[in-house]
Structure formats: C-alpha cells, structure tokens
Ligand code: PHE
C-alpha cells in the first residue's frame with residue numbers, strides 16, 4: 001500500500017490489491033479446514049454445495065463488500081455509517097460494520113492457534129521426524145502437541161507476535177512482494193503432493209470421495225457448514241474485504257478482480273483435497289478425523305516421498321506464511337476501527353487488538369486438551385457438544401459470516417442507489433442485469449434458505 005498524501009492510503013495498483021486479497025483468502029481455510037470439514041461431512045455432496053455457494057453467494061458478496069469498502073473508504077464501521085447517511089438508508093445497516101469488527105476479532109483468536117500448529121510443523125519437518133514414520137508415530141506427534149497446552153500457547157503466541165508486528169509496521173510493500181512468490185510456490189508444492197497422492201494407489205478413491213456426490217451423507221448442518229465455509233474461505237461477511245476495499249484505487253474492475261480471487265482460492269482448496277484424501281484411504285485413516293486431518297496425513301506423504309524432508313519443510317513454511325497473510329487481514333478491521341474511532345496510532349491499535357485477541361485465543365488452546373469436553377453454551381439449542389473452539393468457529397463461520405454476507409447483499413442490492421452501484425461496478429447490459437438479479441434475489445434467498453432448512457430440519 002502506498003502512503004499517498006491524502007488521509008486514506010491506497011494500494012499501489014489493482015495487482016497489489018489482488019495480491020493482498022488473495023493473501024487474505026488463501027490460508028488455513030483452504031488447506032487445513034476445507035479437507036477436514038469435507039471429510040466430516042461425507043465428501044462429494046458437501047463439495048458440490050460448497051462450490052455452488054462460492055458461485056451464487058461468495059462471489060456476489062465479495063464483489064459487493066469490496067465495492068462498499070471502496071465507496072466508504074473507512075473502517076467497516078465508519079464505511080457503513082457514511083454509506084447509510086449518503087444513500088439515505090436505515091441506520092440498522094450499520095450492524096454490518098459492527099458484525100465485522102467483532103467477528104474478525106473472534107476469528108483471529110482461534111485462527112492464530114492453528115497458525116501456531118503450522119509453525120510447529122516447520123520444525124518437525126526440518127528435523128526429519130516424518131521420514132519413514134508410520135501412522136502411529138505421526139499420530140503420536142500430533143497428539144503430543146495437543147496434549148501440551150504450554151507448547152500450544154507458545155506457538156500461538158509466536159504466531160500472534162508475527163501478525164501484530166507486520167500490522168503495526170504496516171509493511172505492506174514487503175508483504176505484497178512476499179505474496180507474489182508465496183502463491184505460485186504454494187501451488188507448486190500442492191502439485192508435488194498431488195503427484196505423490198497419485199502413487200498411493202488410492203488416488204481414484206480420493207477423487208471419487210471429493211467429486212461423486214452422495215446426498216444421503218449430507219446433513220442440514222452440513223449444508224450450513226458448506227455455506228459458512230464459502231464465506232470463510234473468501235474472507236467475506238466480516239468486514240475484511242470491506243477494509244481491504246477501502247484502500248482500492250477507483251477505476252479498478254472489481255467484478256473481474258473478485259472472480260480471479262475466488263478462482264485461485266477454490267483451486268488451492270481442491271488441490272489440497274486431492275493431496276490429502278488418497279493418503280487418508282491408502283493409510284486406512286479416518287476422513288472424519290477432524291481438525292488434525294492434515295497434520296496426520298501430509299507428514300506421512302512427506303515421510304515417504306523422495307525429497308520429503310525438503311518439501312515438507314518448505315510446505316509448512318508456506319502454510320504458515322499463508323496463515324499469516326490471512327491473519328493480518330483479520331486484524332485490519334479491528335485496527336482500522338481503533339485508529340479511526342479511538343484516535344490511537346496504528347502501533348498501539350495493533351498491540352491492543354493483538355494482546356486482547358491473543359488472550360481470548362487461550363480458550364481455543366485449552367479446547368484441545370484440558371477444556372476439550374467443557375461445553376459452556378450447552379443450554380442453547382445447537383450449542384450442545386461444542387467446546388470453546390467449537391463455539392467460536394460455529395458462531396463466526398456459520399453464523400456471523402453468512403449473515404453478514406446476507407446483510408451485505410441486501411444492502412448493496414436494495415438499499416444502495418442504483419447509480420452508486422453502476423458507478424462502482426461499471427457492468428454493462430445483460431451482465432449487469434444478471435449480476436443485479438443474483439445479488440438481489442439468488443444470494444439472499446440462498447443464504448436465507450440454508451438457515452430455514454437448518455431451523456426446520
Ligand atoms: N479466508 C481465510 C482462509 O481461508 C480465512 C479468513 C477468514 C480470512 C475471515 C479473513 C477473514 O484461510
């Protein structure tokens with residue numbers, strides 16, 4: 001981002017924004033979360049619903065949210081305040097901004113813990129611990145991490161320090177450069193992993209698991225999880241893309257940009273799935289293993305492939321970096337808001353936000369060991385059986401992000417003046433009509449439909 005002379009700095013170019021937004025979108029959601037929730041929800045049918053949600057809900061909301069951010073040029077809270085005033089819309093829409101600041105705070109609290117796991121695995125890979133290890137040894141390695149709150153807390157803290165440091169320094173320039181080589185490299189390493197998966201003898205079964213829909217294995221909650229993940233993976237509904245959009249120069253083609261980002265994001269997730277499930281089947285592991293899935297499968301792959309020590313180390317470094325570039329985007333709405341509202345410096349905002357989020361994250365650390373079976377909200381229907389990590393993940397990914405997306409689609413589609421929308425998006429003819437139709441009807445009814453289905457099922 002270049003610090004131009006006006007009050008609100010801008011990204012240096014469309015490309016810089018694509019990099020930053022892709023850096024936000026591609027992360028643990030693609031490589032860690034997508035495979036494990038796909039495994040938990042039975043595969044193909046879940047993937048199909050997820051892809052439909054990306055297309056009909058994710059992309060339109062990504063376009064709308066970025067556009068609102070650019071129009072408002074403030075933090076999500078400030079942007080919504082400004083836009084409701086200038087568009088003559090109800091001040092209720094401002095909840096979109098608040099939902100964003102609160103949800104991005106919560107999401108970072110657990111994301112940083114998993115980010116810590118990826119840091120630990122850089123060390124494991126580099127020390128050669130994967131080489132020749134069997135499923136038991138790899139399982140024990142992961143189990144050892146989970147059962148040690150002290151170790152998890154250490155790596156979680158280190159991850160947060162990295163994130164706060166980058167956000168505080170505002171070292172976007174360096175970051176933009178880092179992402180230019182991070183993404184292609186990550187892509188290559190995923191291809192290496194897919195190549196290995198092809199040699200396991202179970203590649204076909206992995207492909208079938210991912211792409212052959214069996215709707216009998218998909219529950220109503222599975223549909224909600226697919227919707228939630230479409231939002232999670234594109235970083236939408238919680239003000240992150242609004243915050244990033246606020247730095248986007250006028251004249252950049254938002255729809256085209258959003259399509260590029262979504263395509264990259266989906267490809268990374270599908271490659272991760274193709275790399276992981278053949279290994280799951282070849283090694284007789286459980287697809288529904290849960291949050292540990294990639295940490296129990298990929299080390300096996302690295303342990304057996306030629307050059308696995310090198311590839312494994314590089315892979316976990318890239319995973320950690322992808323997690324960092326997403327995590328800094330989560331801190332952005334919080335810091336932008338603190339700067340704007342509380343008038344405090346970027347450094348203080350990043351520190352204050354970071355420390356508070358880190359503290360809340362301890363609840364997630366303990367959710368994998370001593371508080372694993374503590375279910376604080378068990379008295380609320382739908383929250384029984386969820387520990388603190390489960391509650392945060394469910395609230396943010398499956399409630400706040402999709403509902404934030406719903407509100408954004410409704411606001412952009414119905415409350416914004418048509419001239420404003422046309423000016424910002426510069427779509428023409430039937431493309432414009434189609435987009436408007438999707439944004440006004442398909443997206444909101446799709447989200448509402450998933451919620452209704454869950455309430456009634
Ligand atoms: N999209 C990121 C991922 O897939 C996660 C994220 C969620 C980032 C919400 C920002 C906001 O890893």
Ligand code: NA
Pocket residue numbers: 024025026027029030232233234235265
């Ligand atoms: Na993603």
